[in-house]
Amino acid sequence: MSDVALHGRLIGRDREMRALADLLAGIQERGAAVIVRGEAGIGKSSLVAAASDRARERGVQVLTAAAVQCETHLPFAGLHQLLLPILADADHLPPPQRRALDAAFGVVDERAPEPFVIALATLQLLSDAAARAPLLLIVEDAHWLDRPTADVLTFVARRLEGDPVLMLVAIRDGYESPLDAVGLQELRVDRLDEESAADLLDAHNPDCLRLSELDCSKRPRVTHWP
Numbered sequence: 001m002s003d004v005a006l007h008g009r010l011i012g013r014d015r016e017m018r019a020l021a022d023l024l025a026g027i028q029e030r031g032a033a034v035i036v037r038g039e040a041g042i043g044k045s046s047l048v049a050a051a052s053d054r055a056r057e058r059g060v061q062v063l064t065a066a067a068v069q070c071e072t073h074l075p076f077a078g079l080h081q082l083l084l085p086i087l088a089d090a091d092h093l094p095p096p097q098r099r100a101l102d103a104a105f106g107v108v109d110e111r112a113p114e115p116f117v118i119a120l121a122t123l124q125l126l127s128d129a130a131a132r133a134p135l136l137l138i139v140e141d142a143h144w145l146d147r148p149t150a151d152v153l154t155f156v157a158r159r160l161e162g163d164p165v166l167m168l169v170a171i172r173d174g175y176e177s178p179l180d181a182v183g184l185q186e187l188r189v190d191r192l193d194e195e196s197a198a199d200l201l202d203a204h205n206p207d208c209l210r211l212s213e214l215d216c217s218k219r220p221r222v223t224h225w226p
Helices: 014-023 044-057 079-091 095-102 117-130 147-157 180-181 194-204
Strands: 032-038 061-066 135-140 165-172 185-189
Touching: 014 044, 014 135, 014 165, 032 044, 032 180, 044 061, 044 165, 044 185, 061 079, 061 117, 079 095, 079 117, 079 135, 079 147, 079 194, 095 117, 095 135, 095 185, 117 185, 147 180, 147 185, 180 185
Parallel strands: 032 165, 032 185, 061 135, 135 165
Antiparallel strands: none
């Protein structure tokens, strides 16, 4: 069961939200890439959405991409979605890097160049954007990224310390990603404790009694089926 907001916070996610708030607070001093990992439906999307809201309140630019299983075979589909809001700035890149992105995204009828050039162009484009205002990158369901995009983001993730850029990469338990292999920080999203789960149930169903408030001795017993 995913989290919902209660009085401006996510139920049972104070630890995770403090960790994300600390990363955002320090974004001007040091960039970072963090894997947000947990079970399906555990609340990863709620956490990164809350981080996105907080970032925008602080004047941070937010770029997002949500990978889907049906696009895993489309090279650079995820990268195109992530960079689309700032692609116009590619005109200011060195010509080889600009041509590399144009080829990768099918803007020109050329074969995509070496992955290194595309990765370098992506890093430069993000760095230029971050020079104007700090940048938050959110990649949801990164386990379904097409491989070329995953490789580019792995390259970028290892080179963010010098720029005011925070990358949050949500990955579902049981799936692997090239981003797993480079030793990134990890924020683990576990199941809610019993009290938080009860609060969440109340938030979804305010008229429903908690299990702890039910007097089970007064409930009719079913001894046989009709």
